[in-house]
Amino acid sequence: MIDSWIQSKIGLPQGEALTRSAIESYQLERLRATLLRAKSSSRFYADKLAGIEPGDIADTSCLAGLPFTFPSELTEQGTGMVCVPASEISRIVTLPTSGTTGEPKRIYFTEADQELMIDYIHHGLRVMTGPGDVFLVLMPCERPGSVGDLVRVGLERMGVKVIALGILPPDGSRDAEVLELMQSEGINSMLATASAAVRLAAADIQAKKGCGASMRTLLLSAEYVSDEGRNFIEAAWQCEVFEHYGMTEMGLGGAMACEARSGYHPREADLIFEIIDPATGAPLPDGEPGELVFTTLTREAMPFIRYRTGDFSRWIPGDCSCGSVLRRLDRVGDRKLLKGY
Ligand SMILES: [Zn+2]
Structure with missing residues (x-):
């Protein structure tokens, strides 16, 4: 079970049980740090997050008040999102886009990101x-x-x-x-x-x-x-x-099936996922299908804040039979989930 890995990553002492509140308070702290770094180290986020005070974020539900980042912005202003000097970049992944402009997306990684x-x-x-x-x-x-x-x-x-x-x-x-x-x-x-x-x-x-x-x-x-x-x-x-x-923007890995094989557990120490209504941008309750949006918590070179993946999923309500406290995403891209969109 990846819970013990998540537990050590969020710095919870051995023997202390991993709980939703422990995960969420870690995520909140990392979210604030990510926003602060993104704002102070990149042109792109300095503009996008103007007027947002990371210290004022009281809980992870405040994510809903932050602007989205769209894949199109990645092609237009990708380099503006980079938060480290060029000398610290160890890998750049170029992804073709299906858009009419043909501009590829470029995703930057440091060694620590890899x-x-x-x-x-x-x-x-x-x-x-x-x-x-x-x-x-x-x-x-x-x-x-x-x-x-x-x-x-x-x-x-x-x-x-x-x-x-x-x-x-x-x-x-x-x-x-x-x-x-x-x-x-x-x-x-x-x-x-x-x-x-x-x-x-x-x-x-x-x-x-x-x-x-x-x-x-x-x-x-x-x-x-x-x-x-x-x-x-x-x-x-x-x-x-x-x-x-997963996808390159996410740092490749995103969420994986457990031994119960009923949904995918996200790696919640590195990513916050949201399910939103693609038309209004509003967060959706558990069980309701919508667009998957993610925010990175640990990436150096290129943090992503509320990135619109264009993929569809939903939160599976209830606990997983494997005993994990991690949330569960339904199979991403399943056509059953796309009805109504
Ligand atoms: Zn499970």
Whole structure:
């Protein structure tokens, strides 16, 4: 359970129970510090947050009174959001946008920002893998600091053997080679997009070689996952499928399914999520679907304040059967949730 990791990250003494109020008072303190830093270190936030006194924020519900940050602002004024000198930037990720201008988004990271993701992998993935496992990474991993590379470092820190191949071509031209590798290396855990995992499982069934026989757990990320896709993979390989939601702006990792696999627990020591009405911007009560908005609490290079993801989810009401006190987001992007929008 990632609660013990969150507990140590928020500085709660060992033996003291992690509670909602402990998380929220930590978040409030980090939110104030983030606003203060953003205002004083970046042109963009100095303008956006003019007139806002971070010290006056009395609780995290005050977030609703702060302005949103839109993806379009990231393309127009991205560099204006950076809060550290250029010499402290260790990685810049350029993301294409679907807009008509064609201006890409650029997301800036310091080394400490990248360490946040490595640490998340190191602790957050314990639910599905551990020392002695052989883990296949089918995400971009060629460059240092790319998502697959950070996952590799985090898992190796846990004592897992990692084979990082990168993204497979969508035409399936490398699938047979990957299936053989799965068999020869005894790969028992994997990170992939849903489309790649479904394609590999289907190719394995067709080839009748049972290359996925040792597969025990599989993590799907970066794409919407349907129940059909998840069930197909689980049946083909007799493995347990976990789902993750995140995006580069979030620092890659966002929220992950637990062993109960009923919703995704956000990493609440690094991020505050909100669900808002996309038309009015008003916060929505638990259970009601709306747009997912996040605020970063620990990022150095480029903090995000109320960033509009354009993704849809809802808070699942009630406690999770895994015993975690972390909140639960429903599967992001599920069409059922989009009705009415
Ligand atoms: Zn749970």
